[in-house]
Amino acid sequence: MLLDIGCGSGLSGETLTEHGHHWIGCDISESMLDVALERETEGDLLLADMGEGLGLRPGVIDGAISISAVQWLCNADKSSHEPRLRLKAFFGSLYRCLARGARAVLQFYADNVKQTEMLVSFAMNAGFAGGVVVDWPHSSKARKSYLVLTCGAPSVHTSLPKAKGQDGQMCSSDDDDDDDDESNDDQTVSSFLTIQFSWFIHFELIYCSKSPSLVCCFIP
Numbered sequence: 001m002l003l004d005i006g007c008g009s010g011l012s013g014e015t016l017t018e019h020g021h022h023w024i025g026c027d028i029s030e031s032m033l034d035v036a037l038e039r040e041t042e043g044d045l046l047l048a049d050m051g052e053g054l055g056l057r058p059g060v061i062d063g064a065i066s067i068s069a070v071q072w073l074c075n076a077d078k079s080s081h082e083p084r085l086r087l088k089a090f091f092g093s094l095y096r097c098l099a100r101g102a103r104a105v106l107q108f109y110a111d112n113v114k115q116t117e118m119l120v121s122f123a124m125n126a127g128f129a130g131g132v133v134v135d136w137p138h139s140s141k142a143r144k145s146y147l148v149l150t151c152g153a154p155s156v157h158t159s160l161p162k163a164k165g166q167d168g169q170m171c172s173s174d175d176d177d178d179d180d181d182e183s184n185d186d187q188t189v190s191s192f193l194t195i196q197f198s199w200f201i202h203f204e205l206i207y208c209s210k211s212p213s214l215v216c217c218f219i220p
C-alpha cells in the first residue's frame, strides 16, 4: 500500500495504479479530492492537512510519494501556522506510518536553500536516512528536486538514485537556456560544503562545479 501525499485530483496516483500499486491519497483540498472522485481514481482518498500529522496507523504504508506539495509546510499560510511544528508533525507521522525500510520520494520546489535545509533537517530528526537528488540541474525549466528517504538507519539499500541530466546533457523539454538563474536554491547551495546541524547529526552537501548535480546525504 502506497501513500500519495498531496494527491490533488489523483494524477500522480493514476501512475501508481498503472504500475499495479494500491494507494491512499491525502490532500488538504476538498475540491481537489472531489475532482479525484469524479475521475474515479482507484485510490482511497483522505481529506487531511499533512502539517497536522497524517493520522495513519504505525507501519501500515509500504512507500510514499509526493509531487510538489511538501514545500508548502515551510510557509505560514495562516497566522496559526508554525512551520517548524508542522514539519515536525508531518515527518514524524510519515516515519511512523511507514514500514521499516520503506522509501518515500517527495518532489518539492523550494524557494531558497533555507527551505531545502528545513525539509532535510526535519526529515533527519524524524529518523529518516537519505538525501536530496536534483534531476536536470542545468535546466531552469526541467530542474526537479527530490527528497529521497528511507525509513530507518542507513544501510546498503539507502543509496540514492542517480540524478537525471547530471552529466550535463540537456532535457528535451528545455530550449537552449542553460543560463542558470542566480536566485535558484541549487546555486546557493553550492556555497555550502558541509553543514553541521548539531553534534549528533552530520549533514553533507556535495557539489561539483564541473557536474553541478547536487546530491546531499545525511546520516542520522
Ligand SMILES: C[S@@+](CC[C@H](N)C(=O)[O-])C[C@H]1O[C@@H](n2cnc3c(N)ncnc32)[C@H](O)[C@@H]1O
Binding pocket: 005, 006, 007, 008, 009, 010, 011, 012, 026, 027, 028, 029, 032, 048, 049, 050, 051, 066, 067, 068, 069, 072
Ligand atoms: C501541485 S499539486 C499536485 C497534485 C498531484 N500530486 C499531482 O501530481 O497531480 C499539490 C497538492 O498538494 C496539496 N497540498 C498543499 N498543502 C497541503 C497540505 N498541507 N496537506 C495536504 N495536501 C496539501 C494541494 O491541495 C495540491 O492538491
